[in-house]
Amino acid sequence: MYETTYHRASSVDEAAALFAKGSEAKFLAGGHTLLPVMKQRLAGPSDVIDIGKIKDLIGVQLSGDTLVIKAATTYYDIMTNTDVKKAIPAISYLTSVLGDPAVRHRGTIGGSIANNDPAADFPAALISLGATVKTNKRSIAAEDFFKGLFTTALEDGEIITEVAFPVPEKAGYAKMRHPASRFALTGVFVTKTKSGDVRVAATGASQSGVMRVSAIEAALKSNWSASAIDGVTVSAAGLLSDIHGSSDYRANLVKVMAQRAVQAAG
Amino acid sequence: MGMEGIGASVVRKEDKRFITGKGRYVDDIKLLGMTYAHFIRSPHAHAKVKSIDSSAAEAMPGVVAVLTGKQIVDDKVGNLICGWAITSKDGSPMKMGAWPAMAPETVRFVGQAVAVVIAESKNVARDAAEAVVVEYEELQAVADMPSALKPGAPQLHPEAPGNVVYDWHIGDEAAVNAAFSKAANVVTLELTNNRLAPNAMEPRAAIADYDAAEEHFTLYTTSQNPHVARLVLSAFYNIAPEHKLRVIAPDVGGGFGSKIFIYPEEMVALWASKKVGRPVKWTGDRTEAFLTDAHGRDHISKAEMAFDADHKILGLRVKTHANFGAYMSLFSSSVPTYLYATLLSGQYNIPAIYAEVMGVYTNTTPVDAYRGAGRPEASYLLERLVETAARQFKVDPAELRRKNFITQFPHQTPVIMAYDTGDFNASLDSAMKAIDYAGFPARKAAAKAQGKLRGIGLSCYIEACGIAPSKAVGSLGAGVGLWESAEIRVNPVGTIEVLTGSHSHGQGHETTFCQLIAERLGVPISQVSIVHGDTDKVQFGMGTYGSRSAAVGLTAILKAMEKVEAKAKKIAAHALEASEGDIVIENGEFKVTGTDKSIALPMVALAAYTAHNLPDGMEPGLKETAFYDPTNFTFPAGTYICELEVDEATGKTSFVNFVAADDFGRLINPMIVEGQVHGGLVQGIGQALLEHAIYDSNGQPVTASFMDYAMPRADDVPSFKLSHTTTLCPGNPLGVKGCGEAGAIGASAAVINAITDAIGNNKLEMPATPDRVWHAIHG
Secondary structure: OOOOEEEEOOOHHHHHHHHHHOOOEEEEOOOOOHHHHHHOOOOOOOEEEEOOOOHHHOOEEEEOOEEEEEOOOEHHHHHHOHHHHHHOHHHHHHHHOOOOHHHHHHOEHHHHHHHOOOOOOHHHHHHHHOOEEEEOOOEEEHHHHEOOOOOEOOOOOOOEEEEEEEOOOEEEEEEEEOOOOOOEEEEEEEEEOOOOOEEEEEEOOEOOOOEEOHHHHHHHHHOOOHHHHOOOOOOOOOEOOEOOEOHHHHHHHHHHHHHHHHHHHO | OOOOOOOOOOOOOOHHHHHOOOOOEHHHOOOOOOEEEEEEEOOOOOEEEEEEEOHHHHOOOOEEEEEEHHHHHHOOOOOOOOOEOOEOOOOOEOOOOOOOOOOOOEEOOOOOEEEEEEEOOHHHHHHHHHHOEEEEEEOOOOOOHHHHHOOOOOOOOOOOHHHEEEEEEEEOHHHHHHHHHOOOEEEEEEEEEOOEOOOOOOOOEEEEEEEOOOOEEEEEEOOOOHHHHHHHHHHOOOOOOHHHEEEEOOEOOOOOOOOOOOOHHHHHHHHHHHHHOOOEEEEOOHHHHHHHOOEEOOEEEEEEEEEOOOOOEEEEEEEEEEEEEOOOOOOHHHOOOOOOHHHOOOOEOOOEEEEEEEEEEOOOOOEOOOOOOOHHHHHHHHHHHHHHHHHHHOOOHHHHHHHHEOOOOOEEOOOOOEEOOOOHHHHHHHHHHHOOHHHHHHHHHHHHHOOOEEEEEEEEEEOOEOOOOHHHHHHOOEOOOOOEEEEEEEOOOOOEEEEEOOOOOOOOHHHHHHHHHHHHHOOOHHHEEEEOOEOOOOOOOOOOOOOOHHHHHHHHHHHHHHHHHHHHHHHHHHHHOOOHHHEEEEOOEEEEOOOOOEEEHHHHHHHHHHOOOOOOOOOOOOEEEEEEOOOOOEOOEEEEEEEEEEOOOOOOEEEEEEEEEEEOEOOOOHHHHHHHHHHHHHHHHHHHHOOOOOEOOOOOEOOOOOOOOOOOOHHHOOOEEEEEOOOOOOOOOOOEOOOOOHHHHHHHHHHHHHHHHHHOOOOOOOOOOHHHHHHHHHO
16 A cells, blocks of 8 residues: 555545645545555555545435435445335345445445446446435436446545435345355346336446446336346347356346346335 | 363364464564565566666665565575476476576566565565566467467477476276277266465465574475475575574464465575575565465366266276466476376276376466365366266266275275275265255256256265375375374473474364374373474474375374373383283373272373483483374265255356265364365365456466455355264274365365256356356356
8 A cells, every 4th residue: 555644534525625635635435445456556545535434424314205325324324224124125125235244334325336336236226216416516316427437427526425316116126246246247226216217227237337228127117027028138239248247148137137126126 | 082082072272362363373473673575576477577677666765675586596596396206108207497486587477576675664665666667578478278289389488398297197098998999888078177276364474584693594484384395495495404494384374285385485585584684574465375376276178988888887088188387386296197197086996097187387377286186176077977977878876876886995996096995885875865865856846846947966076185105105206205293292290292293274283183192191182282383393294285184193193192101101100010011091190900009190201300210221201203104095085965956047056955974084073074074165166166267368367356256155155964974094093084175175076066967958167157057058
């Protein structure tokens, strides 16, 4: 690890001010991506600004038809939160299959989406549920937030403060775990909104990160059931292919995981 | 024997320090004035080192020295050796390219060191390493055996034309040809045995400390065999004469074979310590472990088995290519030859066997012994082949095996090994009963009704361990003898220290070895200490590998113990004014049989050391040494049966049941044996389903971190049902066989046989990832 200066911010404003002062500052939430790359010397930030302990960034609120999860809330806290279980149990389930207990006690929803790993679980949930990402500067629709591999709409120094999820009619998540990393080899999140819209998002599959799966959405719109997807063919074009899963295998997983997600959603 | 003797599941003495964080590993040791080494490693699989500019690094504050491959060669530090000479079919010796500890001219695998920075701190060493400019001229690399063997392929070593180390064979080719010519059926199978990265929990580490006044070196290292390390460093690498070199292997966090070998980093640390006049520490990180710890397995084989009309095996023909990586590691040459092909008879009566093995250089990390070492490859090949035959003949795989089992012992196989004892039907019966083999068809049908593909797979393995009779291995090319030594010191107050040449790096010797003393003397194990891992404390010994510590190491302790007992009885008889022949040892006391006269062990010990009243002519003291050389290998064997389900839609495998019925001879500590079997099974399952060390076509490692190299986790493996059927090993007085490697040897074939049974397609390679299984189902 290169030498760096560690700061623990106590407010979002303080974090933003510290960031502005650093020559090459980075925010630290759970640290599951930043710290390993720092240890490998692939990143050498001048300043590391820990936003994981800012009280305003931790917690869950359910008000009406909106579930708000603040950015520095850990996966474990999300998984065990009763409002999450009540409003969107699929999110609770998603966090239960995310990493292992050590990961779940450190990792945060904000850190996950800011990093936008193409195999991370949360981006699929945000896209499928039609969430809104709120930052210290603005609100960004999930669809506009994720911009391909490890890229987001976040500007330099912008801090995610919370994610607002509209409570759906039904939602489900199913994931084939990557055998080594335990990220999603392919994961699919399906949502039927209260207005009857259907949105399906897959992670771990596409070369350009989290993606909508329109063919499956169309099939589910006319018939919300796993069997409705039987006849759908998912193209392998543009899908990831590596030692753990060829593109045709991932194309199959998109379909199979979508079916299982629908079953889970009920 | 009491509560702590042989056969008791005594809780491990060493665990208190391990689970409370008080273990003392190499990296825990800090010496005054210690410096830190960081290696500069090749990013290329094959390249010429054009130049190394270390001027900027040397000018950095805190940098002590930057040392290069050219310097270590100039200082005449010897090249790394391979300690087992293999002779090719044509009578020529194996062809080895030179392996200097740091490459002066040519690098041949990603991660090979070209230089080292010695600095005041780890971080400074790493900073300085980034400032060293190494100019390479890239050469074309060969990353796999088919590419390496192609005409016109890039050549790794001028000494080994065609990248061939040796082309060796064993068995009777003419007899095998005759067997095949009269065969009613021939079963053929082509398969690979996937390359594995060992991944001991503790990465390798070394601290070298040179004392200029005494011209003496101390090396703290992560070794399974510190004496062998001292011997090799002294005799071949010109570091120092043996009496000027102390090697200490303190607590070592797992080895699995990978810590048998003496690696370049230890050599460089010793040499550098003398050069800079200060202690030098190197602690590898996980990436370095993936790049430089000797890998395991990596075979490509074709096997053919001839059967008569009654399904009796007539002959076996095997052709194997074994990947050695870029250099021949210390015992690498023996692994795909004498540790592999000699086990190709398995549990079966096979009248004729012929095996050819070609050793191949590639631009990859060197390959050497890894838990099982050759025997997992033999067992996997044979057990898949027999299972394939059963399916081809449409007969029950258990019955086909039973029909061909060896039932008379001793049994001489056509490939050197003489099995001393065993009962293969007993372990097969035990495993079949444990898994309710008879009920499987009904369970398969029930699973099918629920849309699941269920399969069952057997693996009847045998291995040779308790390595090994020195004269026999010497005649086969080994550079060392494979006996073991022990010294027993009964202290003047009656406590006991056992000095053993075996080395414990997870096996529990500090408990099991004490149990033998408890058994013999009836003293509590708290009264006994096991001393190991330090060449200044312990007499020369050979270390721990090849499941040898009970069969060879503990037998040496028994031999020393017998001498101690004999002398102690004389002293007791003298003190009790009784006949020596009337003395019996019970509960820590020497008793005159049939009387109430006795003398306690501490009093006997004290008498030995005060020497006030010893029998005439007796030397004072109570301390004895023994060297034990086994007369044969031991032959643990057993049956593993795996039942699992495959998700047709995803290719994912889920275990239903896994049973292991092993014959390890006498068990010293059943709980520790169980732990060893569990660990071995998990490694075998890891190989079958998850683990694979992969290189791209340029020789770049693809799986050099846990993000890509899939290690088995607790939820990847089932709860195992273990049982033991016992035939005592006649080759050693304890009747023990060895249990450390069996799981890793037998498990993988059981898993793959079960998956191929479930999916109805026999064409499946390890690791059977969901992707591969799904393709095997759906094309």
